[in-house]
Amino acid sequence: MKFVVETMTHTLFPTVAAMLAPDVMSEMTGLMITAVSQQPLSSEYGRSGSRILLVTTNHGQGPSYILKRVSLEWDWLMRSTKDTLCRSVTLWQHGILDQMPPEIEHGVVACSHDGDGWAILMENVGDMIVLFDPFTEAENAFFINAMAAVHAQFWQNDVLDNPDLGLCELCDIFNMFNPRTARVELNGDNNIPRRVIEGWELSQFNLPTDVFQILQSLLDDATPFCDALAQYPHTLVHGDWRHANQACAPGVPHLYLLDWQLAVPAPPVVDLARYLITNSPLLPVSKDAVIEIYRHKLAARLGEQFSDEWWEPQLALSLLGGFLQDGWAVVLKATNWRVGARNREQWRADLVWWSEWVRAGAKWL
Incomplete structure (x- = not known):
């Protein structure tokens, strides 16, 4: 599928106040909105520093929404991935999120400028957020099928080259949890950079020597890895496909996929690797079985475009990349x-599994 974005599909409001004005909210919802209020929320799983608020209407009697305020000033992942245009906004603004397959909903209602940053108004799907509880086989298959649907929808799509989208550079998503990046952010309020450094320091005592040496080399300079991975077919990769960015409910035929901050044109298993490494204790089947489920789903959607000639090397490289990105957390x-x-015990076993893929991926460098 190919399409070209020539004009912006959606227009940003100039301010949050303009976006949340009762008359504007009435027009957006089709309901009579007479009052709008906000209150801060906290997220156990947020890592970047973005600010989340609950927006209620008509004194709690009307529909509610989630407002996400983002800014380079307080969001260290935006800084480390050079997100100067706000990908979560540009993908909506240019209509890319509207091109999602039927299996996916993005939940974005409107966006606005917010001083030097941006604000994203979203449907309140808080009651449907996937919790850190074991997935059923049906749920896992549902998530993986949705992933394959996104990847097939944007397969080798020229629109991903549009610089106005401001998508991540490939190396940025593999350097964002790098000790060098973390040291730059040590003086901030977020404790994740400190954890990143701690995890990578501990890795030399918890990984086989050869695996640690491969990782250490790529942490020093990920360019050889990124150049190798960039040779293979790409699609729109979400970049952070974990349970907390998914929302679903029984009887709802689609998956809400939230937070497109790390969106990147990349080979598809970059998303699958993130799914495997962050959701590991939740999986109802082995990681190898999940890989096979995904391979089958993607191959069925791509047809003749699918080939083992690119599947095998990008699988090994992307799984190496998954650990290069998040190995610090697995060690911790x-x-x-x-x-x-x-x-x-699961995480300890994961160190063994991921070590084998680090070795396998290194053969393709």
Whole structure:
């Protein structure tokens, strides 16, 4: 599928106040909105520093929404991935999110400028957010099918080359949890950069020597890895496909996929790797089985465009990239991080599994 974006499909409001004005909200909802209020929310899974607010209408009697305020000033992942245009906004603004397959909903209602930053008004799907609880086989298949649908929809699509989208550069998503990046952000309010450094320091004591050496080399300079991965077919990759960015409910035929901040043109298994590494204790089948499910779904959608000639190398490289991106967290969860405490043995086993893929991916460098 090819399409060209010539004009912006959606227009940003000049301010948050303009976007949330009762008359504007009435027009957007088709309901009589007479009052709008906001209150801050916190997210256990947020890593970037963005600010989340609950928007209620008609004193709690009308529909509610989520308002996400983002700015380079307080969002360290925006800074580290050079998100100067706000990808979550540009993908909506240019109509890319409207091109999602039927399996996916994006939930964005409107966007606005917000001083030097941006604000995104979204449907309130908080009650449908996927919790950190084991997936059923049906749920896992549902998520993987939705992933394959997105990747097939934007397969080798020229629109991803549009610089006005401001999509991530490939190396940026693999450098964002790099010790060098973390050291730059140590003085901020977010504790993740400190954890990144701690996790990578611990990795030399918790990984086989050869695996640590491969990773250390790529943490010093990921260019050889990014150049190798960039040779293979690309699609629109969400970049952070984990449980907390998914929302669904029984009887709802589509998946809400939230937070497109790390969107990048990349080979498809970059998303699958993120799914496997962050959701590991939740998977109802082995990671190898999930890979096979995804391969089958993607191959069925791509038809003759699918080939083992590119599938095998991008699989190995993307899984190496998954650990290059998030290995620090797996090490911490396998050792001392409270986030992984109840699944400590799973995370320890994961270190073995991912180590094998680091070795396999390194053969393609």
